[in-house]
Amino acid sequence: MHSTLATQLGLTCPIIQAPMAGVSTPLLAAEVCKAGGMGALGLGSVDAEGGRKAIRAARALGASCLNANFFCHQPTAIDPAKAAAWLSALTPEFARFDATPPNELHEIYLSFVSDPARPEMLLEERPEVVSFHFGLPSTEVIAALKTAGITLFASATNIDEARACMHAGMDAIVVQGIEAGGHRGCFDPDAKDDAQSTLVLLAQIKPHTDLPLIAAGGLMDGADCARALQAGADMVQLGTAFILCPETSADAGYRAAMASDAADNTGFTRAISGRPARALPNAFTAWGATQQLESPGYPHTYDAGKALHAAAKAKGDHSYGAHWAGSGAGRARSLPAAQLMAALTAEIAQHS
Structure with a gap:
Protein backbone atom coordinates (compact mmCIF):
# COMPACT_ATOMS: atom_id res chain seq x y z
CA MET A 1 0.00 0.00 0.00
CA HIS A 2 1.46 3.33 -1.04
CA SER A 3 -0.05 6.79 -0.80
CA THR A 4 0.02 9.64 -3.26
CA LEU A 5 1.34 11.88 -0.48
CA ALA A 6 4.27 9.53 0.15
CA THR A 7 5.03 9.46 -3.56
CA GLN A 8 4.92 13.23 -3.82
CA LEU A 9 7.40 13.47 -0.96
CA GLY A 10 9.73 10.93 -2.54
CA LEU A 11 9.17 8.25 0.11
CA THR A 12 9.15 4.52 -0.48
CA CYS A 13 6.94 3.70 2.51
CA PRO A 14 4.05 5.53 4.23
CA ILE A 15 5.74 5.81 7.64
CA ILE A 16 6.40 9.09 9.44
CA GLN A 17 8.47 9.14 12.62
CA ALA A 18 6.72 11.44 15.07
CA PRO A 19 8.53 14.67 16.00
CA MET A 20 9.03 13.93 19.69
CA ALA A 21 10.53 17.06 21.26
CA GLY A 22 13.30 16.08 23.64
CA VAL A 23 13.52 12.50 22.34
CA SER A 24 13.86 12.63 18.56
CA THR A 25 17.35 13.38 17.26
CA PRO A 26 18.94 14.27 13.92
CA LEU A 27 20.37 10.73 13.79
CA LEU A 28 16.95 9.12 14.31
CA ALA A 29 15.41 11.33 11.62
CA ALA A 30 18.20 10.49 9.19
CA GLU A 31 17.93 6.74 9.79
CA VAL A 32 14.17 6.82 9.20
CA CYS A 33 14.71 8.78 5.98
CA LYS A 34 17.34 6.35 4.74
CA ALA A 35 14.85 3.53 5.33
CA GLY A 36 12.33 5.20 3.02
CA GLY A 37 10.18 7.05 5.54
CA MET A 38 9.92 10.62 6.80
CA GLY A 39 12.18 11.60 9.69
CA ALA A 40 11.11 14.34 12.04
CA LEU A 41 12.59 16.83 14.47
CA GLY A 42 10.58 18.16 17.42
CA LEU A 43 11.75 21.78 17.45
CA GLY A 44 9.12 23.33 19.69
CA SER A 45 11.56 23.54 22.59
CA VAL A 46 14.45 25.24 20.78
CA ASP A 47 15.01 28.69 19.30
CA ALA A 48 15.66 29.48 15.65
CA GLU A 49 19.37 28.76 15.80
CA GLY A 50 18.79 25.54 17.69
CA GLY A 51 16.36 24.49 14.98
CA ARG A 52 18.79 25.42 12.25
CA LYS A 53 21.54 23.37 13.90
CA ALA A 54 19.27 20.31 14.19
CA ILE A 55 18.08 20.54 10.58
CA ARG A 56 21.63 20.86 9.29
CA ALA A 57 22.79 17.98 11.48
CA ALA A 58 20.02 15.74 10.13
CA ARG A 59 20.88 16.74 6.56
CA ALA A 60 24.56 15.93 7.15
CA LEU A 61 23.55 12.47 8.40
CA GLY A 62 21.49 11.74 5.31
CA ALA A 63 17.95 13.02 6.05
CA SER A 64 16.28 13.44 2.68
CA CYS A 65 12.65 14.11 3.64
CA LEU A 66 12.60 16.04 6.89
CA ASN A 67 9.65 17.21 8.98
CA ALA A 68 10.37 20.17 11.29
CA ASN A 69 7.68 20.43 13.96
CA PHE A 70 6.67 23.44 16.09
CA PHE A 71 4.25 24.33 18.89
CA CYS A 72 1.59 26.92 18.01
CA HIS A 73 -0.02 27.36 21.43
CA GLN A 74 -1.61 30.68 22.26
CA PRO A 75 0.72 32.50 24.69
CA LEU A 110 8.25 30.55 22.99
CA SER A 111 5.30 29.73 20.76
CA PHE A 112 5.95 29.62 17.01
CA VAL A 113 3.14 32.16 16.60
CA SER A 114 5.14 34.70 18.64
CA ASP A 115 8.56 34.17 17.08
CA PRO A 116 9.40 35.69 13.67
CA ALA A 117 12.91 34.24 13.79
CA ARG A 118 11.85 30.62 13.31
CA PRO A 119 9.77 31.16 10.14
CA GLU A 120 12.69 33.14 8.72
CA MET A 121 15.04 30.26 9.54
CA LEU A 122 12.71 27.80 7.83
CA LEU A 123 12.64 29.89 4.66
CA GLU A 124 16.43 29.66 4.60
CA GLU A 125 16.78 25.97 5.54
CA ARG A 126 13.70 24.72 3.68
CA PRO A 127 12.91 21.35 5.23
CA GLU A 128 10.56 19.37 3.02
CA VAL A 129 7.78 19.50 5.62
CA VAL A 130 6.91 21.87 8.44
CA SER A 131 4.24 20.70 10.88
CA PHE A 132 2.29 22.37 13.66
CA HIS A 133 0.94 21.20 17.03
CA PHE A 134 -1.52 22.98 19.37
CA GLY A 135 -2.81 25.24 16.61
CA LEU A 136 -1.85 27.14 13.47
CA PRO A 137 0.44 30.06 12.63
CA SER A 138 -0.66 33.26 10.90
CA THR A 139 -1.93 33.33 7.33
CA GLU A 140 1.15 35.36 6.38
CA VAL A 141 3.56 32.73 7.71
CA ILE A 142 1.58 29.92 6.07
CA ALA A 143 1.64 31.74 2.73
CA ALA A 144 5.39 32.38 2.94
CA LEU A 145 6.20 28.75 3.74
CA LYS A 146 3.97 27.47 0.96
CA THR A 147 5.48 29.92 -1.52
CA ALA A 148 8.88 28.50 -0.59
CA GLY A 149 7.66 25.05 -1.65
CA ILE A 150 7.41 23.63 1.87
CA THR A 151 4.66 21.07 2.54
CA LEU A 152 2.60 21.89 5.64
CA PHE A 153 1.01 19.49 8.14
CA ALA A 154 -1.02 20.29 11.26
CA SER A 155 -2.51 18.05 13.92
CA ALA A 156 -6.22 17.85 14.69
CA THR A 157 -7.96 16.09 17.57
CA ASN A 158 -11.52 16.75 16.36
CA ILE A 159 -13.50 17.71 13.27
CA ASP A 160 -13.51 21.44 14.06
CA GLU A 161 -9.71 21.52 14.27
CA ALA A 162 -9.54 19.56 11.02
CA ARG A 163 -11.75 22.16 9.34
CA ALA A 164 -9.46 24.91 10.64
CA CYS A 165 -6.51 23.08 9.09
CA MET A 166 -8.35 22.85 5.77
CA HIS A 167 -9.32 26.52 5.74
CA ALA A 168 -5.79 27.58 6.69
CA GLY A 169 -4.30 25.85 3.64
CA MET A 170 -2.57 22.86 5.21
CA ASP A 171 -1.41 20.21 2.75
CA ALA A 172 -2.22 17.30 5.08
CA ILE A 173 -3.79 16.72 8.49
CA VAL A 174 -2.30 14.62 11.28
CA VAL A 175 -5.32 12.88 12.81
CA GLN A 176 -4.31 12.51 16.46
CA GLY A 177 -6.31 9.90 18.32
CA ILE A 178 -6.61 9.67 22.08
CA GLU A 179 -4.13 6.75 22.09
CA ALA A 180 -1.23 9.03 21.10
CA GLY A 181 1.62 9.58 23.52
CA GLY A 182 2.75 13.01 24.59
CA HIS A 183 0.76 16.19 24.35
CA ARG A 184 -2.74 16.27 22.95
CA GLY A 185 -2.72 18.61 19.99
CA CYS A 186 -5.91 20.38 21.13
CA PHE A 187 -6.03 24.00 19.98
CA ASP A 188 -7.79 24.87 23.25
CA PRO A 189 -6.57 22.64 26.10
CA ASP A 190 -9.47 23.72 28.31
CA ALA A 191 -12.24 22.89 25.83
CA LYS A 192 -14.16 19.62 26.09
CA ASP A 193 -12.15 16.82 24.50
CA ASP A 194 -14.22 14.20 22.68
CA ALA A 195 -11.26 11.84 23.15
CA GLN A 196 -11.91 9.88 19.96
CA SER A 197 -9.75 6.93 19.01
CA THR A 198 -7.51 7.28 15.97
CA LEU A 199 -9.67 5.13 13.69
CA VAL A 200 -12.95 6.72 14.83
CA LEU A 201 -11.56 10.23 14.34
CA LEU A 202 -10.21 9.24 10.94
CA ALA A 203 -13.69 8.05 9.94
CA GLN A 204 -15.22 11.31 11.18
CA ILE A 205 -12.82 13.59 9.30
CA LYS A 206 -12.38 11.71 6.02
CA PRO A 207 -15.82 12.50 4.49
CA HIS A 208 -15.21 16.22 4.97
CA THR A 209 -11.92 16.69 3.17
CA ASP A 210 -9.88 15.64 0.17
CA LEU A 211 -6.66 16.43 2.02
CA PRO A 212 -4.29 13.55 2.81
CA LEU A 213 -4.79 12.25 6.34
CA ILE A 214 -2.02 10.94 8.57
CA ALA A 215 -3.14 8.56 11.32
CA ALA A 216 -1.39 9.05 14.66
CA GLY A 217 -1.99 7.38 17.98
CA GLY A 218 -1.46 3.85 19.28
CA LEU A 219 0.27 2.55 16.15
CA MET A 220 3.07 0.24 17.24
CA ASP A 221 3.55 -2.35 14.51
CA GLY A 222 2.83 -2.94 10.86
CA ALA A 223 -0.51 -4.60 11.57
CA ASP A 224 -1.68 -1.42 13.35
CA CYS A 225 -0.41 0.67 10.45
CA ALA A 226 -2.13 -1.53 7.86
CA ARG A 227 -5.46 -1.16 9.67
CA ALA A 228 -5.13 2.62 9.64
CA LEU A 229 -4.18 2.68 5.97
CA GLN A 230 -7.08 0.37 5.09
CA ALA A 231 -9.39 2.69 7.06
CA GLY A 232 -8.44 5.58 4.78
CA ALA A 233 -5.24 7.06 6.15
CA ASP A 234 -2.74 8.14 3.50
CA MET A 235 0.21 7.75 5.85
CA VAL A 236 0.86 6.72 9.45
CA GLN A 237 2.83 8.48 12.17
CA LEU A 238 4.54 6.55 14.98
CA GLY A 239 6.32 8.00 18.00
CA THR A 240 6.24 5.65 20.97
CA ALA A 241 7.32 2.80 18.70
CA PHE A 242 10.67 4.57 18.21
CA ILE A 243 11.47 5.54 21.82
CA LEU A 244 13.61 2.48 22.54
CA CYS A 245 15.68 2.89 19.38
CA PRO A 246 19.32 3.59 20.31
CA GLU A 247 19.21 6.70 18.11
CA THR A 248 16.78 8.56 20.42
CA SER A 249 17.89 10.70 23.35
CA ALA A 250 15.66 8.89 25.87
CA ASP A 251 17.70 8.47 29.03
CA ALA A 252 18.22 5.29 31.05
CA ALA A 329 3.95 1.48 24.87
CA GLY A 330 4.33 -2.06 26.18
CA ARG A 331 4.78 -3.26 22.60
CA ALA A 332 7.73 -0.99 21.80
CA ARG A 333 10.73 -2.80 20.37
CA SER A 334 14.34 -2.09 21.28
CA LEU A 335 15.73 -2.09 17.75
CA PRO A 336 17.95 0.23 15.73
CA ALA A 337 15.75 2.54 13.65
CA ALA A 338 16.74 0.90 10.37
CA GLN A 339 15.74 -2.53 11.66
CA LEU A 340 12.49 -1.20 13.10
CA MET A 341 11.63 0.47 9.79
CA ALA A 342 12.36 -2.76 7.92
CA ALA A 343 10.13 -4.71 10.30
CA LEU A 344 7.30 -2.17 10.04
CA THR A 345 7.47 -2.11 6.26
CA ALA A 346 7.41 -5.92 6.04
CA GLU A 347 4.50 -6.13 8.49
CA ILE A 348 2.49 -3.55 6.57
CA ALA A 349 2.98 -5.57 3.38
CA GLN A 350 2.02 -8.76 5.19
CA HIS A 351 -1.24 -7.29 6.52
CA SER A 352 -2.27 -5.30 3.45
Whole structure:
Protein backbone atom coordinates (compact mmCIF):
# COMPACT_ATOMS: atom_id res chain seq x y z
CA MET A 1 0.00 0.00 0.00
CA HIS A 2 1.46 3.33 -1.04
CA SER A 3 -0.05 6.79 -0.80
CA THR A 4 0.02 9.64 -3.26
CA LEU A 5 1.34 11.88 -0.48
CA ALA A 6 4.27 9.53 0.15
CA THR A 7 5.03 9.46 -3.56
CA GLN A 8 4.92 13.23 -3.82
CA LEU A 9 7.40 13.47 -0.96
CA GLY A 10 9.73 10.93 -2.54
CA LEU A 11 9.17 8.25 0.11
CA THR A 12 9.15 4.52 -0.48
CA CYS A 13 6.94 3.70 2.51
CA PRO A 14 4.05 5.53 4.23
CA ILE A 15 5.74 5.81 7.64
CA ILE A 16 6.40 9.09 9.44
CA GLN A 17 8.47 9.14 12.62
CA ALA A 18 6.72 11.44 15.07
CA PRO A 19 8.53 14.67 16.00
CA MET A 20 9.03 13.93 19.69
CA ALA A 21 10.53 17.06 21.26
CA GLY A 22 13.30 16.08 23.64
CA VAL A 23 13.52 12.50 22.34
CA SER A 24 13.86 12.63 18.56
CA THR A 25 17.35 13.38 17.26
CA PRO A 26 18.94 14.27 13.92
CA LEU A 27 20.37 10.73 13.79
CA LEU A 28 16.95 9.12 14.31
CA ALA A 29 15.41 11.33 11.62
CA ALA A 30 18.20 10.49 9.19
CA GLU A 31 17.93 6.74 9.79
CA VAL A 32 14.17 6.82 9.20
CA CYS A 33 14.71 8.78 5.98
CA LYS A 34 17.34 6.35 4.74
CA ALA A 35 14.85 3.53 5.33
CA GLY A 36 12.33 5.20 3.02
CA GLY A 37 10.18 7.05 5.54
CA MET A 38 9.92 10.62 6.80
CA GLY A 39 12.18 11.60 9.69
CA ALA A 40 11.11 14.34 12.04
CA LEU A 41 12.59 16.83 14.47
CA GLY A 42 10.58 18.16 17.42
CA LEU A 43 11.75 21.78 17.45
CA GLY A 44 9.12 23.33 19.69
CA SER A 45 11.56 23.54 22.59
CA VAL A 46 14.45 25.24 20.78
CA ASP A 47 15.01 28.69 19.30
CA ALA A 48 15.66 29.48 15.65
CA GLU A 49 19.37 28.76 15.80
CA GLY A 50 18.79 25.54 17.69
CA GLY A 51 16.36 24.49 14.98
CA ARG A 52 18.79 25.42 12.25
CA LYS A 53 21.54 23.37 13.90
CA ALA A 54 19.27 20.31 14.19
CA ILE A 55 18.08 20.54 10.58
CA ARG A 56 21.63 20.86 9.29
CA ALA A 57 22.79 17.98 11.48
CA ALA A 58 20.02 15.74 10.13
CA ARG A 59 20.88 16.74 6.56
CA ALA A 60 24.56 15.93 7.15
CA LEU A 61 23.55 12.47 8.40
CA GLY A 62 21.49 11.74 5.31
CA ALA A 63 17.95 13.02 6.05
CA SER A 64 16.28 13.44 2.68
CA CYS A 65 12.65 14.11 3.64
CA LEU A 66 12.60 16.04 6.89
CA ASN A 67 9.65 17.21 8.98
CA ALA A 68 10.37 20.17 11.29
CA ASN A 69 7.68 20.43 13.96
CA PHE A 70 6.67 23.44 16.09
CA PHE A 71 4.25 24.33 18.89
CA CYS A 72 1.59 26.92 18.01
CA HIS A 73 -0.02 27.36 21.43
CA GLN A 74 -1.61 30.68 22.26
CA PRO A 75 0.72 32.50 24.69
CA THR A 76 -0.79 33.32 28.07
CA ALA A 77 0.48 35.57 30.83
CA ILE A 78 1.54 33.92 34.05
CA ASP A 79 -0.84 34.28 37.00
CA PRO A 80 1.45 34.99 39.98
CA ALA A 81 -1.04 33.60 42.50
CA LYS A 82 -1.44 30.31 40.62
CA ALA A 83 2.29 30.03 40.18
CA ALA A 84 2.97 30.64 43.87
CA ALA A 85 0.36 28.08 44.94
CA TRP A 86 1.76 25.51 42.51
CA LEU A 87 5.33 26.00 43.67
CA SER A 88 4.21 25.78 47.29
CA ALA A 89 2.45 22.47 46.59
CA LEU A 90 5.60 21.14 44.91
CA THR A 91 7.90 22.14 47.77
CA PRO A 92 7.61 18.80 49.64
CA GLU A 93 8.47 16.93 46.42
CA PHE A 94 11.60 19.03 45.94
CA ALA A 95 12.47 18.51 49.60
CA ARG A 96 12.68 14.76 48.98
CA PHE A 97 15.83 15.54 47.01
CA ASP A 98 17.25 18.26 49.26
CA ALA A 99 16.16 20.90 46.74
CA THR A 100 13.82 23.87 46.59
CA PRO A 101 11.51 24.87 43.75
CA PRO A 102 12.35 27.88 41.56
CA ASN A 103 11.33 31.28 42.91
CA GLU A 104 9.25 32.02 39.83
CA LEU A 105 8.12 30.32 36.62
CA HIS A 106 9.11 31.32 33.10
CA GLU A 107 7.78 30.85 29.59
CA ILE A 108 10.47 28.33 28.68
CA TYR A 109 9.08 27.58 25.20
CA LEU A 110 8.25 30.55 22.99
CA SER A 111 5.30 29.73 20.76
CA PHE A 112 5.95 29.62 17.01
CA VAL A 113 3.14 32.16 16.60
CA SER A 114 5.14 34.70 18.64
CA ASP A 115 8.56 34.17 17.08
CA PRO A 116 9.40 35.69 13.67
CA ALA A 117 12.91 34.24 13.79
CA ARG A 118 11.85 30.62 13.31
CA PRO A 119 9.77 31.16 10.14
CA GLU A 120 12.69 33.14 8.72
CA MET A 121 15.04 30.26 9.54
CA LEU A 122 12.71 27.80 7.83
CA LEU A 123 12.64 29.89 4.66
CA GLU A 124 16.43 29.66 4.60
CA GLU A 125 16.78 25.97 5.54
CA ARG A 126 13.70 24.72 3.68
CA PRO A 127 12.91 21.35 5.23
CA GLU A 128 10.56 19.37 3.02
CA VAL A 129 7.78 19.50 5.62
CA VAL A 130 6.91 21.87 8.44
CA SER A 131 4.24 20.70 10.88
CA PHE A 132 2.29 22.37 13.66
CA HIS A 133 0.94 21.20 17.03
CA PHE A 134 -1.52 22.98 19.37
CA GLY A 135 -2.81 25.24 16.61
CA LEU A 136 -1.85 27.14 13.47
CA PRO A 137 0.44 30.06 12.63
CA SER A 138 -0.66 33.26 10.90
CA THR A 139 -1.93 33.33 7.33
CA GLU A 140 1.15 35.36 6.38
CA VAL A 141 3.56 32.73 7.71
CA ILE A 142 1.58 29.92 6.07
CA ALA A 143 1.64 31.74 2.73
CA ALA A 144 5.39 32.38 2.94
CA LEU A 145 6.20 28.75 3.74
CA LYS A 146 3.97 27.47 0.96
CA THR A 147 5.48 29.92 -1.52
CA ALA A 148 8.88 28.50 -0.59
CA GLY A 149 7.66 25.05 -1.65
CA ILE A 150 7.41 23.63 1.87
CA THR A 151 4.66 21.07 2.54
CA LEU A 152 2.60 21.89 5.64
CA PHE A 153 1.01 19.49 8.14
CA ALA A 154 -1.02 20.29 11.26
CA SER A 155 -2.51 18.05 13.92
CA ALA A 156 -6.22 17.85 14.69
CA THR A 157 -7.96 16.09 17.57
CA ASN A 158 -11.52 16.75 16.36
CA ILE A 159 -13.50 17.71 13.27
CA ASP A 160 -13.51 21.44 14.06
CA GLU A 161 -9.71 21.52 14.27
CA ALA A 162 -9.54 19.56 11.02
CA ARG A 163 -11.75 22.16 9.34
CA ALA A 164 -9.46 24.91 10.64
CA CYS A 165 -6.51 23.08 9.09
CA MET A 166 -8.35 22.85 5.77
CA HIS A 167 -9.32 26.52 5.74
CA ALA A 168 -5.79 27.58 6.69
CA GLY A 169 -4.30 25.85 3.64
CA MET A 170 -2.57 22.86 5.21
CA ASP A 171 -1.41 20.21 2.75
CA ALA A 172 -2.22 17.30 5.08
CA ILE A 173 -3.79 16.72 8.49
CA VAL A 174 -2.30 14.62 11.28
CA VAL A 175 -5.32 12.88 12.81
CA GLN A 176 -4.31 12.51 16.46
CA GLY A 177 -6.31 9.90 18.32
CA ILE A 178 -6.61 9.67 22.08
CA GLU A 179 -4.13 6.75 22.09
CA ALA A 180 -1.23 9.03 21.10
CA GLY A 181 1.62 9.58 23.52
CA GLY A 182 2.75 13.01 24.59
CA HIS A 183 0.76 16.19 24.35
CA ARG A 184 -2.74 16.27 22.95
CA GLY A 185 -2.72 18.61 19.99
CA CYS A 186 -5.91 20.38 21.13
CA PHE A 187 -6.03 24.00 19.98
CA ASP A 188 -7.79 24.87 23.25
CA PRO A 189 -6.57 22.64 26.10
CA ASP A 190 -9.47 23.72 28.31
CA ALA A 191 -12.24 22.89 25.83
CA LYS A 192 -14.16 19.62 26.09
CA ASP A 193 -12.15 16.82 24.50
CA ASP A 194 -14.22 14.20 22.68
CA ALA A 195 -11.26 11.84 23.15
CA GLN A 196 -11.91 9.88 19.96
CA SER A 197 -9.75 6.93 19.01
CA THR A 198 -7.51 7.28 15.97
CA LEU A 199 -9.67 5.13 13.69
CA VAL A 200 -12.95 6.72 14.83
CA LEU A 201 -11.56 10.23 14.34
CA LEU A 202 -10.21 9.24 10.94
CA ALA A 203 -13.69 8.05 9.94
CA GLN A 204 -15.22 11.31 11.18
CA ILE A 205 -12.82 13.59 9.30
CA LYS A 206 -12.38 11.71 6.02
CA PRO A 207 -15.82 12.50 4.49
CA HIS A 208 -15.21 16.22 4.97
CA THR A 209 -11.92 16.69 3.17
CA ASP A 210 -9.88 15.64 0.17
CA LEU A 211 -6.66 16.43 2.02
CA PRO A 212 -4.29 13.55 2.81
CA LEU A 213 -4.79 12.25 6.34
CA ILE A 214 -2.02 10.94 8.57
CA ALA A 215 -3.14 8.56 11.32
CA ALA A 216 -1.39 9.05 14.66
CA GLY A 217 -1.99 7.38 17.98
CA GLY A 218 -1.46 3.85 19.28
CA LEU A 219 0.27 2.55 16.15
CA MET A 220 3.07 0.24 17.24
CA ASP A 221 3.55 -2.35 14.51
CA GLY A 222 2.83 -2.94 10.86
CA ALA A 223 -0.51 -4.60 11.57
CA ASP A 224 -1.68 -1.42 13.35
CA CYS A 225 -0.41 0.67 10.45
CA ALA A 226 -2.13 -1.53 7.86
CA ARG A 227 -5.46 -1.16 9.67
CA ALA A 228 -5.13 2.62 9.64
CA LEU A 229 -4.18 2.68 5.97
CA GLN A 230 -7.08 0.37 5.09
CA ALA A 231 -9.39 2.69 7.06
CA GLY A 232 -8.44 5.58 4.78
CA ALA A 233 -5.24 7.06 6.15
CA ASP A 234 -2.74 8.14 3.50
CA MET A 235 0.21 7.75 5.85
CA VAL A 236 0.86 6.72 9.45
CA GLN A 237 2.83 8.48 12.17
CA LEU A 238 4.54 6.55 14.98
CA GLY A 239 6.32 8.00 18.00
CA THR A 240 6.24 5.65 20.97
CA ALA A 241 7.32 2.80 18.70
CA PHE A 242 10.67 4.57 18.21
CA ILE A 243 11.47 5.54 21.82
CA LEU A 244 13.61 2.48 22.54
CA CYS A 245 15.68 2.89 19.38
CA PRO A 246 19.32 3.59 20.31
CA GLU A 247 19.21 6.70 18.11
CA THR A 248 16.78 8.56 20.42
CA SER A 249 17.89 10.70 23.35
CA ALA A 250 15.66 8.89 25.87
CA ASP A 251 17.70 8.47 29.03
CA ALA A 252 18.22 5.29 31.05
CA GLY A 253 15.32 6.04 33.38
CA TYR A 254 12.92 6.57 30.49
CA ARG A 255 14.07 3.35 28.83
CA ALA A 256 13.71 1.39 32.07
CA ALA A 257 10.19 2.75 32.58
CA MET A 258 9.29 1.75 29.01
CA ALA A 259 10.41 -1.80 29.80
CA SER A 260 8.36 -1.95 33.03
CA ASP A 261 4.70 -2.66 33.78
CA ALA A 262 4.11 1.11 33.56
CA ALA A 263 4.15 0.78 29.78
CA ASP A 264 0.81 -1.03 29.93
CA ASN A 265 -0.83 1.67 32.04
CA THR A 266 -0.31 5.02 30.33
CA GLY A 267 -2.63 7.88 31.21
CA PHE A 268 -3.11 11.61 30.98
CA THR A 269 -1.61 14.24 33.25
CA ARG A 270 -1.36 18.02 33.30
CA ALA A 271 0.94 18.10 36.30
CA ILE A 272 4.19 17.88 34.36
CA SER A 273 3.69 20.55 31.69
CA GLY A 274 0.34 22.25 32.24
CA ARG A 275 -1.30 20.69 29.16
CA PRO A 276 -2.91 17.25 28.92
CA ALA A 277 -0.36 14.65 27.82
CA ARG A 278 -0.29 10.85 27.84
CA ALA A 279 2.60 9.47 29.89
CA LEU A 280 3.90 6.44 31.70
CA PRO A 281 2.69 6.49 35.32
CA ASN A 282 5.38 7.54 37.78
CA ALA A 283 5.85 9.49 41.00
CA PHE A 284 5.14 12.79 39.24
CA THR A 285 1.87 11.66 37.65
CA ALA A 286 0.84 10.12 40.98
CA TRP A 287 1.48 13.45 42.72
CA GLY A 288 -0.52 15.24 40.03
CA ALA A 289 -3.49 12.93 40.54
CA THR A 290 -3.76 14.12 44.16
CA GLN A 291 -3.81 17.83 43.35
CA GLN A 292 -6.92 20.01 43.27
CA LEU A 293 -4.95 23.08 42.21
CA GLU A 294 -5.21 24.57 38.75
CA SER A 295 -1.78 24.54 37.16
CA PRO A 296 -0.14 27.81 36.04
CA GLY A 297 -0.63 26.77 32.41
CA TYR A 298 1.67 25.81 29.57
CA PRO A 299 4.61 26.10 29.33
CA HIS A 300 5.12 27.77 32.72
CA THR A 301 4.15 24.61 34.60
CA TYR A 302 6.79 22.74 32.63
CA ASP A 303 9.46 25.04 34.07
CA ALA A 304 8.70 23.62 37.52
CA GLY A 305 8.37 20.09 36.14
CA LYS A 306 11.78 20.16 34.52
CA ALA A 307 13.36 21.56 37.67
CA LEU A 308 11.84 18.81 39.81
CA HIS A 309 12.97 16.11 37.37
CA ALA A 310 16.50 17.54 37.39
CA ALA A 311 16.58 17.56 41.20
CA ALA A 312 15.36 13.97 41.40
CA LYS A 313 17.66 12.74 38.63
CA ALA A 314 20.66 14.29 40.38
CA LYS A 315 19.88 11.96 43.30
CA GLY A 316 19.50 8.93 41.05
CA ASP A 317 15.68 9.01 40.97
CA HIS A 318 14.14 8.90 37.48
CA SER A 319 10.51 8.78 38.58
CA TYR A 320 9.77 12.47 37.99
CA GLY A 321 10.57 12.53 34.26
CA ALA A 322 8.28 13.50 31.40
CA HIS A 323 8.01 9.94 30.16
CA TRP A 324 5.55 10.56 27.34
CA ALA A 325 4.21 7.36 25.77
CA GLY A 326 1.17 6.14 23.88
CA SER A 327 -1.32 3.46 24.80
CA GLY A 328 0.67 0.71 23.10
CA ALA A 329 3.95 1.48 24.87
CA GLY A 330 4.33 -2.06 26.18
CA ARG A 331 4.78 -3.26 22.60
CA ALA A 332 7.73 -0.99 21.80
CA ARG A 333 10.73 -2.80 20.37
CA SER A 334 14.34 -2.09 21.28
CA LEU A 335 15.73 -2.09 17.75
CA PRO A 336 17.95 0.23 15.73
CA ALA A 337 15.75 2.54 13.65
CA ALA A 338 16.74 0.90 10.37
CA GLN A 339 15.74 -2.53 11.66
CA LEU A 340 12.49 -1.20 13.10
CA MET A 341 11.63 0.47 9.79
CA ALA A 342 12.36 -2.76 7.92
CA ALA A 343 10.13 -4.71 10.30
CA LEU A 344 7.30 -2.17 10.04
CA THR A 345 7.47 -2.11 6.26
CA ALA A 346 7.41 -5.92 6.04
CA GLU A 347 4.50 -6.13 8.49
CA ILE A 348 2.49 -3.55 6.57
CA ALA A 349 2.98 -5.57 3.38
CA GLN A 350 2.02 -8.76 5.19
CA HIS A 351 -1.24 -7.29 6.52
CA SER A 352 -2.27 -5.30 3.45
